[in-house]
Structures are given as C-alpha cells and as structure tokens.
Amino acid sequence: MDIRALVAAGLALSAALAPAVATAETSAGQTPARVTAIGASAGEARATAGAFVVAAHECARATARCDGTVSVPLNWSDPSSERIEVAFAWLPATGRATGRATGTVVANPGGPLPALPALPRVREALGPVLEQHNLLVVDPRGLGKSSPLRCPGLKLTEPDTIAACAARLGPRIGFYTADQAAHDLDAVRRALGAGPVTFYGNSYGTVYAQAYAARHPEGLAAAFLDSTTITSPGGYALWPMRSRPDLMGFVCERSRACRALPGGPGRTYARLVARLREHPDPEVPLLALRSVERMTEPVFGREANAAATAYLAGDPEPLRRLARVLKGAPAQPVEGPEWAGYLAYRCGDGAFPYDRDASPGERLAQLGRYHERERPLAPYTPADLGLDVRSGLEFCVNWPTPRHSPVLPPRAALPAMPVLVAGGDFDTQTPAEVARAMRAFPRATFVRVPFGTHSLAWGAGEAGECVRTMLRSFVTDHRVPRERCGAENYRAAGAFPRSLDEVEPVPAADLDAGPGAGPDAGPGAGPDVGLDVGRRRVLAAVYATAADAVARRNPYNLVHARLTTQPGLRGGQVAFGNGTIDLDRAAFVPGVAVSGRITLAPDGRATASLGVTEAGVPGGAAHRIELEWEAFTARERPALSGSFDGTRFEARERR
Structure with missing residues (x-):
C-alpha cells in the first residue's frame, strides 16, 4: 500500500x-x-x-x-x-x-x-x-x-x-x-x-x-x-476525509460469533492502532490497516474483527495475512498532464475544512486546527498514515478557487x-x-x-x-421498482482457533443422518450416525478450512479476486482456478492438514472432496470427507451435507 x-x-x-x-x-x-x-x-x-x-x-x-x-x-x-x-x-x-x-x-x-x-x-x-x-x-x-x-x-x-x-x-x-x-x-x-x-x-x-x-x-x-x-x-x-471504524461494529453486530469476541469492535480497534503505533509491525503498516478497516472487501468484513482480537492476544498471523494481500495491489496512477482537469473539478466543486478564499498558508492552519479539534481520522493520527498537517492533508490547499x-x-x-x-x-x-x-x-x-x-x-x-x-x-x-437489492452474503468470523481443541464441534443436535444411513438413524441422531465428538470436531475444522478458502472467491471481492495462490493460514498452500480451489495440506487449524479440491458452481454451490490428516496422532489420523454447501450466504454456518469416512450426514444451518 x-x-x-x-x-x-x-x-x-x-x-x-x-x-x-x-x-x-x-x-x-x-x-x-x-x-x-x-x-x-x-x-x-x-x-x-x-x-x-x-x-x-x-x-x-x-x-x-x-x-x-x-x-x-x-x-x-x-x-x-x-x-x-x-x-x-x-x-x-x-x-x-x-x-x-x-x-x-x-x-x-x-x-x-x-x-x-x-x-x-x-x-x-x-x-x-x-x-x-x-x-x-x-x-x-x-x-x-x-x-x-x-x-x-x-x-x-x-x-x-x-x-x-x-x-x-x-x-x-x-x-x-x-x-x-x-x-x-x-x-x-x-x-x-x-x-x-x-x-x-x-x-x-x-x-x-x-x-x-x-x-x-x-x-x-x-x-x-x-x-x-x-x-x-x-x-x-x-x-469526506475520515476513518470509518464504525463499519467494523456494524458488520460484527450481525454475527453471533463476532459478538462473542471480547472488548467490542471499537475498543479493540483503537487498542490495535495504539499497539501498532507503539510497536510497529512491518507486516501490518497502519496505512494497510486502514484499508482493511473499510469493509468494502468481503474478506476484510468477514475477518477483520477476529483478526484484530487475535493480534492483541498474541496471534498476529490472521491480521498479517489480510495486510499482506494488499502489497502489490494495483493503484490508480495519479500523475500525468491530464490530471489537471481532475484537480479543477475536485477543488473548484469541493467543500473542505478551510475557507475557499483563504491563502494556502491560511488554509493549512485551518486544516491543522480542524484535525486537532475533530480528529476525523481517529483512532489514527495523520502521522500514522504518513501525512503531515504542516505540508497539508489535501492537495486542493494549493489550488485557487476565487x-x-x-x-x-x-x-x-x-x-x-x-x-x-x-x-x-x-x-x-x-x-x-x-x-x-x-x-x-x-x-x-x-x-x-x-x-x-x-x-x-x-x-x-x-x-x-x-x-x-x-x-x-x-x-x-420512471417508477420506483419493487425489487430490493443486497450484497450481504457472509457473516463476520469469530475467533481463529490455535489448536484443534479450540474448535467447537458440529453440535450433535444439528446432525441428521444422510440418505442411506440406515433405518435406526433419525433427526438429531448425533453420535448414533457414527460421528462422535472427536469426529464432529474434525468435521468443523475441515469445513472451516474449506470456508476460509472459498471466502477468497466471494463474487464481491476485488483485491482477493486477483489471487492465484495463497498460503494456508497455518501452513500448506491454496491455489485458485476457474471455478476450482485446490488445497495442498492447507491448514486453517494448526495440525489439521487438508488436501483436495473444492468446486464452485456458478450458482454458489460448493462441493469438496478432501483428505485430512491430524498431526500429533500416531501415524497421523487420516480421514476422507465429502462436503456440499451453499457458499456466500448470510448465515453463521450454512446447511452441510456429505460424508465422513463413508458415513453420510446432514447438518442443519446455524443462523
């Protein structure tokens, strides 16, 4: 950035x-x-x-x-x-x-x-x-x-x-x-x-x-x-020359998992900026953090709150991953003779926190007082973003508007x-x-x-x-149409697990036996369908890994849409193709390595055929998991169907 x-x-x-x-x-x-x-x-x-x-x-x-x-x-x-x-x-x-x-x-x-x-x-x-x-x-x-x-x-x-x-x-x-x-x-x-x-x-x-x-x-x-x-x-x-941390609260409020995070988005975000100001992290420059804050990228909206919380708790990788993707992102060129016309309109038509009739020096003084008084960039200071009020925060300071x-x-x-x-x-x-x-x-x-x-x-x-x-x-x-539009197709994430033990298992009450599971399996059968708490925990970890990769292909992404590969959060690699996502020992949860292919249909249906190994288990416990779900929905977790080592299951959605 x-x-x-x-x-x-x-x-x-x-x-x-x-x-x-x-x-x-x-x-x-x-x-x-x-x-x-x-x-x-x-x-x-x-x-x-x-x-x-x-x-x-x-x-x-x-x-x-x-x-x-x-x-x-x-x-x-x-x-x-x-x-x-x-x-x-x-x-x-x-x-x-x-x-x-x-x-x-x-x-x-x-x-x-x-x-x-x-x-x-x-x-x-x-x-x-x-x-x-x-x-x-x-x-x-x-x-x-x-x-x-x-x-x-x-x-x-x-x-x-x-x-x-x-x-x-x-x-x-x-x-x-x-x-x-x-x-x-x-x-x-x-x-x-x-x-x-x-x-x-x-x-x-x-x-x-x-x-x-x-x-x-x-x-x-x-x-x-x-x-x-x-x-x-x-x-x-x-x-508007302002920061918008309120958007993080807006997104978080709609997610049960995000609301469960400690501290609240506003306080957490202010603490994070203060931490990075005091202890700069070259992987997370404050200018990049401000881009993550804007919520215009679904991946940022989905993960920013949880990543900020994780960073303050000593787990920097989720936030670094968000900031890292901004490096090398193309920016609009802002030089060339033709930008004179842009300046004429922006400065001639614009309202700024200084008098139009003032001299450049007077404008700068007014601009400085405005930032001291109103702090529109809070929790940032201009210096956090590499800006010096003495040199001006707005290039129209030097464009006359008589x-x-x-x-x-x-x-x-x-x-x-x-x-x-x-x-x-x-x-x-x-x-x-x-x-x-x-x-x-x-x-x-x-x-x-x-x-x-x-x-x-x-x-x-x-x-x-x-x-x-x-x-x-x-x-x-010239009539107002009845249809209403919306781009809300995700829910903000909660904590990033640092071990398999921190993963909440798919609740037994959410599970039904899938087709062909046998006459004794019924709604809410839970462990009776062959998925004990350990397997339900692995299932939740594997789905979280798949959902994390699929989030990078949200149709409203701009920055992440350019990715062809990205390391897994805790290891391994993810490769993005045309309608496919290939995982090579990708780990979203430490120790749970997932390999295989996810296929995304044009209608947003995702199907995955995945092999899983668990570290720390003698010989590495190996499982075969098939998953199908509707991606890009405003649900805490969509309905899942598939099989775990051949055992069919269906998991009801969690709103």
Whole structure:
C-alpha cells in the first residue's frame, strides 16, 4: 500500500505553495480567456445559457453512433468569452428503425474523469434499455476530448507540481467546474434536439446531475443516482476525509460469533492502532490497516474483527495475512498532464475544512486546527498514515478557487421529477447521509443496498445484476421498482482457533443422518450416525478450512479476486482456478492438514472432496470427507451435507 491508494480515497499530500501568476494556456493553445463576470449569480448564468444560440448538430440525424463537438463559452455568464470545444458521443436507440425513441439517457460515470472511455461500461449497465432510448455521453470540459486541461510534470503526490499547474493555467481554471459543465451539457442536448432526458449519474456523475437539475430543470425528466456525492450546506461537493471504524461494529453486530469476541469492535480497534503505533509491525503498516478497516472487501468484513482480537492476544498471523494481500495491489496512477482537469473539478466543486478564499498558508492552519479539534481520522493520527498537517492533508490547499461556483446554489429549488437514489452501507457517504441530502429533491426515493459498496450498477454478483435491473426498470417508466437489492452474503468470523481443541464441534443436535444411513438413524441422531465428538470436531475444522478458502472467491471481492495462490493460514498452500480451489495440506487449524479440491458452481454451490490428516496422532489420523454447501450466504454456518469416512450426514444451518 502506498500513497497513491490514499490519494484515490481522497487523502493526499499537499504543500503550502501559493500559486504564482501566469499566462493562461492549455495543451491545445487556445486564446487566453477573458475572465469576466466572476461574481455572476447562478440565475444570471442560467439565463445567459438559455439565451445562447446553439446550432443543430449533424449528429441529430444519425442512425448509428455519432461523435461530435459543440462550441461553448468558457464563461457562461459572458457569452463573448473564449470558446472551448465539448466532445460527446450520441448513440441513437438501436430499435429506432421500428419507431421513434421513447427517450434519451444522459450518463456520466464519475471521476471526475473523462466519460467517453467508460461508454462500454455504461452501455452494459443500461443493456436492453438502449433499444428504445438514445444515449448521450459527454466528456466534461477540461477532461478527455473536451478542451482538456494539461500540465506537464503534474503529480498529485507532489504538492509543488500542483501549485505550478494552477499557476500555469491561470484564472481560467475557475470555469472548469460542474456548474459550467451543466450548461455545456444542455447546449449539447439542444444541439441534438433531444427532449427532457433521464440522467444516469454514477459517483461524481451525481454531482453533474445535481448541478444540471438546479440549472436546467426543463431539460430533465428523471434521474437515477448511484453512489451519490452529497453537498455541504453551502452547496459544494463533500469529500469526506475520515476513518470509518464504525463499519467494523456494524458488520460484527450481525454475527453471533463476532459478538462473542471480547472488548467490542471499537475498543479493540483503537487498542490495535495504539499497539501498532507503539510497536510497529512491518507486516501490518497502519496505512494497510486502514484499508482493511473499510469493509468494502468481503474478506476484510468477514475477518477483520477476529483478526484484530487475535493480534492483541498474541496471534498476529490472521491480521498479517489480510495486510499482506494488499502489497502489490494495483493503484490508480495519479500523475500525468491530464490530471489537471481532475484537480479543477475536485477543488473548484469541493467543500473542505478551510475557507475557499483563504491563502494556502491560511488554509493549512485551518486544516491543522480542524484535525486537532475533530480528529476525523481517529483512532489514527495523520502521522500514522504518513501525512503531515504542516505540508497539508489535501492537495486542493494549493489550488485557487476565487470564483463562487457551488454545485447546488443556495436555496435552489430542485425540480419535482422522479429521482431514484441507490446507496450502499459501505459507500463513501453513509445511507443516512445520502437519504437526508437527497430530500432536496421533492420526489426522491432512496433505496439502501445492504453491504453495498460504490458504483452499485457496475458491481459483480447478484447485487450488481439486481441494481442494473432496477436502473433499467426506472429508466423505462420512471417508477420506483419493487425489487430490493443486497450484497450481504457472509457473516463476520469469530475467533481463529490455535489448536484443534479450540474448535467447537458440529453440535450433535444439528446432525441428521444422510440418505442411506440406515433405518435406526433419525433427526438429531448425533453420535448414533457414527460421528462422535472427536469426529464432529474434525468435521468443523475441515469445513472451516474449506470456508476460509472459498471466502477468497466471494463474487464481491476485488483485491482477493486477483489471487492465484495463497498460503494456508497455518501452513500448506491454496491455489485458485476457474471455478476450482485446490488445497495442498492447507491448514486453517494448526495440525489439521487438508488436501483436495473444492468446486464452485456458478450458482454458489460448493462441493469438496478432501483428505485430512491430524498431526500429533500416531501415524497421523487420516480421514476422507465429502462436503456440499451453499457458499456466500448470510448465515453463521450454512446447511452441510456429505460424508465422513463413508458415513453420510446432514447438518442443519446455524443462523
């Protein structure tokens, strides 16, 4: 884990370097802007935008994908200002030959990054909707193909390059913001002759959607907002710079095994951070621990609480295993000339714990006082994460924002159109925060996706498909669908056993005789089916080993999904194939070595054929165990069926 991952999460190093005055320029060498009407009101800008004459574009007559540009003012409050080009892709409805399109979808995938490269993903999310709906995707000004802002040598992890970039581009950067992009979008819509559109915004795309709704309500029919970025009371986009240990408590509360752990998640986690601060462990840097805390990875959610408890009890390996998998994980590159456009939006649209009109030095002082007072990173300190408040915790410290450009103007009356908002438990903003903020739309409906993360309609597994179905249904008729989606498919683990004696046997009361077990075996037969307490303990250990390996193939994993091999927790090796998991003397419980193959069906059914040996037993007790269960369910333990050395059994689920 390096600083690039932290930048992607909204925490980056900055420096107190005041930008110098320089001549405005872009890579395309456009004429420097005439920066006028900086204080123009949103109402004035909207009136000017409505009066701006937009010529019909030839793409309006297209029957297949048509890419084009529209010329717009840099400053929409001054129609005589410099012209810039805004690029778009127009995809007429594929079924248009059989009749007119029933509507148009405008989509923005977020970032703030170029939108056009994400067009295939947008089309996949909308699917069959595009048979009857046109699709419009616009690269926001300053990004991608829309008069991009560029600064050679720009690195978001080097504050001096940010200040130099702002100086290079000059005051015109104040117009590369969502309020101006909203007018651009409407200009493209009018040039194509499209009627009121349905806006599909994902992540930062929801910022553009809100800005457009506030300024061009006549152009909107409805909006679907996925993973919403909310605004501050002043109308600027919020970039939460905070730790979320509360999520560990949220996950733990739903698990009986986790609730049985001593201390409680909050206190345990604070103790762990303090321990690692006092006694650094190179295998568990605090920056990596913060990634484990986020719960966006099912393996982290399943094991973080138990691993933290184990570490404090002198068993570091479970936590080290979680941290180790983060090493070498790819991080989004955060350097290159094109990141200037990202900075313009993030800094121009954003609300931060300092005054927009303050100098970089004043901003740093305000930022430092905020962290001392509020401690948003608790139980971490900035120093724990390699951040120095004196150098800045936020790279926008060095990006000037002289123009008043809120995403939502104060007291803006948002249109009473249908708005469906989907948000997950593990997203940047909490479901409660998003639901409260979206009340600004008179007809907004918020739908919580339990255990959902970010970019829900792009997700894998049943949850992703469910949200895509919801999106398509809403776009089609602007009604809130009845179906509800969820990604909760695991329960947090309890203690990691350090010996076979610490493993709780499968309770006799849970056991039934399996098919062919004989006429005398019945429900609750327990030892009578041939499984005494010792065998039931081994059975529980073997299932725990198999479940631990299968958890690495949870369909919602991102980091663990890249694994091809991983050592067993207590020894041996696990290899991951296409629908198979091979265990080579893999040990989850010390002394219980498991070998064999687990097969995962597309529907989540797992079958395992395993050989087991026990250390410490003369000759090593050998067993043959067949297992079948439904993986990825929110159960303490799913129902199991199979055989133990040929004896058939069925074990009822434990909720």
